[in-house]
Amino acid sequence: MSAPNDCERWAELSDRKLLDEALSDEDARFFDEHLGSCELCRSEAEAWAGLAELPDEPSLPEDEAAALVDRVLAATEAKKLPLDKKLPLDKKLPLREIASLDERRKSRNLLIGGAAAVLALAAGVLLFLRQVPPATSGPTASLVEASGDVRVGGQPVTAGTQIPAGARLSVGRGAHACLSFDEGKVKSCLAAQSELTLSRVEAADRELSLTEGTVVTALDRLPAGQHFSVTTTKGRATVTGTVFSVTAPKGDGSLVVRVHEGSVEVGGGRAVISGQELDVTKGVERLVDPNVRAEELRLVGVTLPRHAALAPAPSASVAAVEPAPSPAPAPSASAEVLPKPPSASEMLSAARAQRASGNAAGAAEGYRRLMAVHPKSAEARAALLSLAELQLGPLGDPAGALRSYDSYLRSGGGGLSQEAHYGRIQALRRLGRAAEERAAIEAFVKAYPNSVQARALKSRIEGSAP
Structure with a gap:
């Protein structure tokens, strides 16, 4: 495990690289070596690389932009990290005047209009990363x-x-x-x-x-x-x-x-x-x-x-048992008409509110209910990716995340298909399914050869080669 001071130094050097500042040979060597040994910092670098691949103009549909914002928010839920896993605040990035995570969360709804706005929010809130514990072996x-x-x-x-x-x-x-x-x-x-x-x-x-x-x-x-x-x-x-x-x-x-x-x-x-x-x-x-x-x-x-x-x-x-001596009154069996469920947009807003409050389980339940009640809606497609992020992150359910990513891709994918494929790779890795992960990486590199993620994934394959 990397020392906190090493992670802080790496974060500072990462900030300088983002601002196109030159690094000394010693700093550059430390940056590369630490990136290879620290999973937390490597995850941060990959997340930034993924954001760099996004379009710089508002071209994403609203539901996909919303899903992307939810994914960025997932990366900022630092309070779920153990104290010794937290990374330092980035004090050099845009939106640094927003003082608290809660305020950043409240600002998200103002920025869902398109991909450019999503990028603005992403740059401001991707300040912390969390480490998801590996799957436990055994029954x-x-x-x-x-x-x-x-x-x-x-x-x-x-x-x-x-x-x-x-x-x-x-x-x-x-x-x-x-x-x-x-x-x-x-x-x-x-x-x-x-x-x-x-x-x-x-x-x-x-x-x-x-x-x-x-x-x-x-x-x-x-x-x-x-x-x-x-x-x-x-x-x-x-x-x-x-x-x-x-x-x-x-x-x-x-x-x-x-x-x-x-x-x-x-x-x-x-x-x-x-x-x-x-x-x-x-x-x-x-x-x-x-x-x-x-x-x-x-x-x-x-x-x-x-x-x-x-x-x-x-x-x-x-199994049959002996009846108890005294019967209890039966509940009413009247066929009450259940109230009409809320609209897809209302259900999505409610799930997002749960997520913004830090209730990952409540948000996941809200996303599932939305997909069950309005399965063909655009909101349900956005909810599927948001659910996958929660499963991969705070819920600690990489198997569930894998199913959610696969469901999104089987339904035809969309503007975030690349992100769904990349999420599959992360889920397979956390499940320890090395052969499937390698196959997924090879397919990703073939489909998106010029992406920053592809370059990072190639390095991972080369590093694990016998």
Whole structure:
């Protein structure tokens, strides 16, 4: 790891180079050597190089310019760095009169009119860089969302934390947390005032033990032989592909399973279909309250149907248990009409506000909801790249970032295709997928041979050659 003084010296020399000041032979030698050994400073240099490739006139569409501003803002979230990782402020660049990061964030909406304005903002706010911890090896769950008081083993944690088997995850009042397995193919979200233990995290047979509260899970169809279970002291739900929730209210001894997609098979051959809930301990079946359904789907970030045409979903099973002696009143099953969702522009503005306030998890959730509700809008395309930046950065989910970049490129790309391809390379690198990273670098260099990034990537390939 480079010493802070070395990084400060490199930053000062970088400023001088940006201002076209000549460096002494000794300074030039130090600049190159430090750049080769310090990942933080190398990332900063690559970021500046990428900005240099952008057009110098307002030619980007508004949604792509907005996405670019979001990417630049992501690079400025220095408060998420450990104290010994922060880089010094650049005191020589444009917009240096803006004193605080919050003020710079407030200024962003004035500068989205085109690429020239984006460059002006970028030059002013690209002052800090963060280092994303490498992916943890071994079977773990990734904490992809953490809002409010979220703890593992009693200690506060943030999004990006890798959680091993046996760990206890608890969520406080007004908070929520989401776990991801298999690069997002399985997502489980804990509602406020809930607690569970990750009993097993191996792909073949994952199990969450719910102590109290509610956990909502959405999972794609699992490969043959794999299962996902949620257990409580009153029963077990084992699934292979569905959207469902399990609730174990504190103190009343009940167990409620709700099915939002697919079906659940309970002991004795009884099936619970989508839109139904079963109080397993009391044997009471009823319609899911529309408000509860909407809240649980919002929590896990799912809009139904998840696919254009749903095939019959594989069933889940819940072990039968003895009913409790006293029934509880059922919630209302009236079919309330949910309010019309906000417009795409309103949802994008709300997600940006979350990001500007430093709530990366809230912003990511907002981007996902926008893409689910308005999938063909220009705002959704901008949101996809913004989500990728959050996943690559503060959320610590390079696998999710890779999927987001790939989705953007599969949909036809756009004015920021080059940036999406470069983001893919960074994601592959952080995932440790060296062969795929090298192939992506070679494709990038072929597609954008004259870019500054291409020159840097060529050096990386040459440096890693046997």
